[in-house]
Amino acid sequence: MEKYLKQLLDLFEKNAIKTYLILANVILACFAIWFANVGFLPFKNAGDFGFFVVLCALLALYRPGWAFTLFIGSLALENINLAPVAFGVQIRPFQLLLTVLILALLGRYLTKKMPAPKGEFWPKWTWIDLLPVLFVVGGFVSALASVNKGMSFKQAIVAASFVGIYFLTRIFVQSFEDLKRIAPFFLSTGVVVCLYAIWQNLAFSYGWNSFEVMPGRPNGTFVEADWLGVYIVFLLAIVLSMFHLLRKKSSIMSCQSSSCVFLYVFLFLIFITLFLTVSRSAWIGAVIVIFGYLKLALFYGKSDSQKVAGKFWGNFWILMKQKWNWIGWLLEFGKIFLIVLVAVGFIYIFKLTSFQLGQRAQSTGGxxxxxxxxxxxxxxxxxxxxxxxxxxxxxxxxxxxxxxxxxxxxxxxxxxxxxDPNVGIRASIYRVVFEQIKSHPVLGTGWGSISEILGNDSRGAGLNASNLFLEVWLGSGLIGFLSLVILFGYIFVFSIFSFVKSKGENFDLVFVMLGLFAIIIPNLFNSGIFLGFVWVFLGVAVGLLLNKE
Incomplete structure (x- = not known):
């Protein structure tokens, strides 16, 4: 314990400002959750809201880097609204920070006071960056043919704001060093969200007000438990990628640093939260991410991978035929399996869920x-x-x-x-979705018409297409669908290509591949296209891959 404390103190002395910012991020996240639960948020009047906006704007104008780190930390606060009810719109913390950051950068550009020289600050834009633009264009074009044009145009503007997240991320994250600077802020909020989700179920079990949308299923800071599940799987991908990095730095399979202790504890919290969500789509995503990690993290390329550099299928074939490091694989599998067992035991010992987890897993089969x-x-x-x-x-x-x-x-x-009634509901949704796509294959139906077409669930909330790609096809037509498929395809193909060329050494490529699985797999059964961290990931992934090229 003394050794770990010394490591933490040394880290604090070397990065005092960053440590203070991380602590500020954690405190702000905690207070945002608390204020939302007790009714202090959203702000009651325009004056209070305006004062908070001015504070955020000043931070973005004079310390855009600091504002961006807090923006990253606020991405998980999806169900927290800042705008007064009288405004008629909801403004989440990350949306406010996104807006003031864009305006601050625009002001600095016009006054020629950029945070860094022009050639160093702006990224190198390529044809890949046109794909998110086409995604937005597709939404507006689809709105023209929508039965509910007004709502579809509003939702198309919302879609454009998320694409703004992509471009803001491209500006601030252009290398692995940039990624390392922002990761602690995303992870520290992740710890807060996990602890809050666990508290929600603990409160439910004791009969307290748990602030859950569905009793017994924590939704944390998201609007529903399934969205929290997607977020948790993405956190799992990040943590496993960091294990890969630390393992590569050490000559032995185990690590003894305070970073490893934190990651093990965090992984424990992640699995507890993942099981409590009882989100089967998230469970499937977690299984894919874990086995992807066990394959990628323990893969060692050979020198002959360099002989076919530039030929993707040759590199892919070499990746598939490499021998596994079975001893290392078993050690890593054993660690993860042990943490899973401890997490499940913790849940049952403290009676954190009323669901039968085993039966819930079996119901995945129908x-x-x-x-x-x-x-x-x-x-x-x-x-x-x-x-x-x-x-x-x-x-x-x-x-x-x-x-x-x-x-x-x-x-x-x-x-x-x-x-399982959900299977029948999804089958019915898919049937209607395919009928709509067949009737409107090019223009789609517009973002604002999807819920009108599919109807509402038992809670009165509008249904979605229960598949990210189908949702995009309906919302932004063939233009948006193809742009997103090409963007995901580019990330998948070139991350594998670069990974093979690096002989499995690059942490950032492991993160890109596992992160892509973490987002796509759960969203084969959900429609989480409008989640802030999804667009941050896309911006980070494209920036890292272009940097490799």
């Missing part, structure tokens, strides 16, 4: 176990088609928290299986 209560001497078949059948067997569906009450009333508790 069947879902539910708890029912029957009259004495009555029982239902082990498998039913729908809940309405239970009435014929003198049974009814109950929640887990109702088991004790039902038993005290003399009823018999039983578990039965039924087809």
């Amino acid at each position: 069947l879902q176990k539910i708890t029912i209560s029957c009259e004495i001497g009555k029982s239902a078949p082990e498998k039913i088609a729908k809940i309405e059948e239970l009435e014929a067997y003198s049974c009814k569906y109950i929640n887990l928290e109702d088991i004790d009450r039902e038993m005290l009333s003399g009823r018999v508790i039983q578990e039965v299986s039924r087809p």
Whole structure:
């Protein structure tokens, strides 16, 4: 312990300003969550909001680098609104910082007072940077053909703001050193979000106000648990990439630094939060990311990979045929498996969830176990088609928290299986989506018409396409769909190509590949295109890959 404290003190002395900024980021995130829960946010009047805007603008104008780090730290605060209700719009912290940063940079450009010389500050723009622009253009073109033009144009403007995140990131993150400067801010907020999500379920189990959208499923600082799941999988990709970096720096598989201790603790919190979300799409994404890490982090290229430099399929074939370092693979797998076991044990010991995690995982295959209560001497078949059948067997569906009450009333508790209703809902959504795409293959339906076409869920919230790519095709037509597919394809192809050429040594390429899996896999079942960290990742990934070229 003394050794770790000494390492932390040395780090603080070397990076005092950065440490203060990270602490400020953590404090601001904590207060933002607290203020939102107790009703201090959104601001009650325009004066208070205006004063806060002026403070942010001054920070962005005089310390744009500091403002950008806080912008990165605020990306997870998705369900926190700053704008007074009277404004009729919601402004999240990162949207406010995005706006003032863009205006500050524009002001500095016009007054020729850029933070760095012109040639050093602006990135080298390429054809890849046109793809996000086409994504925005597609949204406005689709709005022209939308049945709800007004809402579609508003949502197209929202889409443009997220593309603004991409370009702001391209400006501030152009190298691995830039990435290292901003990563602590994203991760420190991640720790806050994980702890808050765990607290939400703890509060729910004790009957306190948990501020959860769906009881028993933490949503943290996101609007729903599935979005939190995507975010947690992305955090997992970052942490595993950092393990790869630290492992490469050490001649042995284990690491003894304070950084490793922090990462192990953080990984523990990540897995607890991941399980508590009971988001099956996030679980699938986490499995892909973990096994991707076990393959990539323990892959050692050979010199013959250089002989086919410039030929992608040759490099890809060499990547596939390389021998695995099985001892290292087993060690890393064992560490992750142990942390997973401890996390699951922690959840059950402290009764952090009312869900049966094993049954939830099994329901990924299409069947879902539910708890029912029957009259004495009555029982239902082990498998039913729908809940309405239970009435014929003198049974009814109950929640887990109702088991004790039902038993005290003399009823018999039983578990039965039924087809997962979410599978049927998704199938119905996909059927409607494909019909719409077939009817509007080029222009789509516009962002503002998607929920009108698909309807609302049981909570009254508008449904989405339950697939990121289908959502984009509907919202911005073929133009937006192709631009996004090409952008993702570019990142995937060239990250693998560069990784093979580097013989598996580059941490940033591991991050790009795992981060891409973390975003795409869960979003095959969700539509998380309007999440701030997604567009930051795209900007970072493109900047790093162009830097490799």
